[in-house]
Amino acid sequence: MSQWQQPGDRRTRGRVLRWNLAGWILFGLLPQAVAVLDASPARRYWLLGLLVLIALCHTVVVNRPDNPLLRHGTYLHLLALVLGSTAYLMDGGAAFYVVSLPQFWLFTRAPRDAITLSGAAAALTVFGGTLHQGWSPQFLTGNVISTVVACVAGAGLGLWVHHFVVRSNERQEQLTAALALTQKELAAAYQQQGAAQERERLAREIHDTLAQGFASIVVLAEAARAAAVNDPVxxxxxxxxxxxxxxENLAEARVLVGSAPESGVAAGSLAITLRRTLDRFAQDTGLTVTAELPDVDLDQRTRVALLRCTQESLANVRKHSGASTVGVVLTELAGGVELEITDDGCGFVVEDSRGYGLDGMRRRLAELDGELSVISSLGDGTRVLASLPTHSQDRA
Known part of the structure; x- marks a missing residue:
């Protein structure tokens, strides 16, 4: 197959060849077969035999592009001989040559081969007609000039099409290379983004679980050391x-490294988990904790988010507030749920807060289309309100 056709898909090339075959039969073979019906029997049989032979060869070439007839231009050499023979038997074959000319560009690999073979076919067409008719002025005007003009025009048009297709192929290759490079860069960017998001997730989980647990252990260890002599109980x-x-920290660490299923909130009621967390907090700190925790049916991700917000808020109360009382209220709303955590501590200026905890809570809630509201001022305690929509799907 010619070089300028290779980048096209097989179906497109097949359609082009089949349309060319149909046109070649309709405007090339059939007129020749009809015209020879009035000739002598010998001439008629020879010409019909040649037409049938070249038609069969062409059909095989179109349906089987890997056929040996295409190797070394075998089919095109045969076509050139048939054109010369037809010109001899029909007293001229310029019209048949013109209709057959596209094949020299369809079935060659390079323009040089197409020009050489089409030129040879033109020479054989002229020679065949001349051999039978001689160099009469009428023949020169009709057959020779038509064949030569068609050969030259076909070469020019073929070169232009070849140049156009080559440029198109080069452009396609450039676009393909650019697309492959863009896909590679995009994949790398997605990988980097995924790695950054995973680092952020791990940092948030570590802060909300392991870091808080270690901070509790430090505080409890200091208190235990102080009470070791005077208050053994x-x-x-x-x-x-x-x-x-x-x-608990060990279990959370196993979750983070993927060696255990997600824990922290058991399947079922969030209220039970929150009560257990608040009881531990009251036991460890000695603070008064009040809670209103109705049994609200929530999906697993919402339960985890609300538990983490509670743990972070309680950790802040322990480390920063100096409070004596903490209140926790869980409220089920139409299409949502709210968790309110208040304390009577020293409060702080929310705008001046630069800690990771509040930002981590906001991002965690935002991933579930929720919001975090923090209201506090110096000397007036703190109110943390986590709002989340409820999702009926994926309940666990």
């Missing part, structure tokens, strides 16, 4: 809390 309670917190 209290010291034992704090050591038990340290052990329990360490076990």
């Amino acid at each position: 209290r010291c034992a309670e704090q050591l038990t809390s340290i052990e329990q917190t360490a076990r």
Whole structure:
């Protein structure tokens, strides 16, 4: 197949060849077959035999592009001989040559081969007609000039089409290379973005779980050491809390490295998990904790988000507020749920807060289309309100 056709898909090339075959039969073979019907029997049989032979060869070439007839231009050499023979038998074959001319460009690999073979076919067409008719002025005017003009025009048009197709192929290759490069860069960007998001997720999970647990262990260890002499019972309670917190941290660490299923909130009621967390907090800190925790049916991601917000808020109360009382209220709304955590501590200026905890809570809630509202001022305590829409799907 010619070089300028290779980039096209097989179906397009097949359609082009089949249309060319149909046109060649309709305007090339049939007129020749009809014209020879009035000739002598010998001439008629020879010409019909040649037409049938070249038609069969052409059909095989079109349907089987890997056929040996295409190798080394075998089919085109045969076509050139048939054109010369037809010109001899029909006293001229310019019209048949013109209709057959596209094949020299369709079935060659390079323009040079197409020009050479089409020129040879033109020479054989002229020679065949001349051999039978001689160099009469009428023949020169009709057959020779038509054949030569068709050969020259075909070469020019073929070169132009070849140049156009080559440029199109080069452009297509450039676009393909650019697309491959863009896809590679996009894949790298997605990979980097995914890695950054995963780092952010791990940092948030570590802050909300392991870091808070280790901070609790430090505080409990300091309190246990202080109570070791004067209050052995209290010291034992704090050591038990340290052990329990360490076990919980170990379980969370296994979740983070993927060696255990997601934990933190058991399947079922969020209220039970929050009560357990608040009881531990009250036991470890000695603060008064009030809670209104109705049994709200929530999906797993919402339960995890609300638990993490509670843990972060309680950690802030322990580390920064100096509060004596903490209140937690869980409220089910139409299409949503709210978790309110308040304390009577020293408060702070929200705009001046630069901690990771509040930003982490906001991002965690935003991933679930929720919001975090923090209201506080110096000396007036703090109110944290987490709002989330409820999702009926994926309940766990």
